[in-house]
Amino acid sequence: MATFKQAPLPFVGQKRQFLKYFEAVLDENIEGSGEGWTIIDVFGGSGLLSHTAKRKKPSARVIYNDFDGYAERLKHIKDINQLRQEIYQTIADIVPKNKRLNKDLKAKIINKINNFNGYKDLNCLASWLLFSGEQVSSLEELFEQSFLHCVRKSDYPEATGYLDGVEVVSESFHTLLPQYQHQDKTLFVLDPPYLCSRQESYKQAHYFGLIDFLRLIHLTRPPYIFFSSTKSEFIRFIDAMIEDKWQNWAAFDSYKRITLQANVSYAGRYEDNLVYKF
Secondary structure, eight states: OOOOSSOSSOOTTOOGGGHHHHHHHHHHHSOTTOTTOEEEETTOTTSHHHHHHHHHSTTSEEEEEOTTOHHHHHTTHHHHHHHHHHHHHHHTTTSOTTOBOOHHHHHHHHHHHHHOOSOOOHHHHHHHHSSTTOOOSSHHHHHTSOOBOOOOSSOOOOOTTTTTTEEEEOOOHHHHGGGGTTOTTEEEEEOOOOTTSOOTTSSSTTSSOHHHHHHHHHHOOSSEEEEEETTTTHHHHHHHHHHHTOTTGGGTTTOEEEEEEEEETTTEEEEEEEEEEO
16 A cells, blocks of 8 residues: 555645554554554544554554545645646745745736636645744635745645545534444544644634633543644643543543654744553
8 A cells, every 4th residue: 555654635634644643552552454443533634543543453443534525635636736837937946945925926927826726725825925833714815825836846645545445524522422432442633723823724613612622631541542743732731631630531541642743944843742541
């Protein structure tokens, strides 16, 4: 089966830097090919964790909760590449890489996007035309921003085989998790939007707030792999849970943690965490 080390199309927070640690945790705790196990990628995002889990544990049942419509984006890579080529050809010989477009050139790009008859991928457009990591929730919002020349030179690869063997569902975590709450040998992979951070890359920009975070904590039980960062206060929260023995504290008692340092140009330095318990 084809193996991808990053998602075929851009997605903010796809966890590619964590893949080797994710694979190591799976190998450490799930024997062999994963026979008899179910692995649920609850906040599936780009599907990269689902893809990796299926390649690492091919006999396991892997469920990808595609709440953000990423699988639909993968069907349109040909159109995405065509629009990329048109935009790149318009600006490549005029504006140096990572430099701002003037008003006239920006207007030309907007016209090209509006007149394009194929699929328009907002995440890709943002990655080509905005500062690294910036997100928008609509074309209208995109057109209000200053444009940069960040267009990649090459086409995106075809996603052939990317989701082979993976079951794709699409539903809210608080209806999905209870279905498997008491099922043995079922791993919850939890990579929710970071609380208190911008969420425009998600289909519903405000679908994960404080109440949803508390719901998720209430539904979490071992075995799980939980991703977080210092952009939120997840580690402080679960440490306080354990210390003060709040409801469901035992689910996090004696958790293990892997930490990576990350840099984002517009937000400075922060810490990414992989928290797990089996």
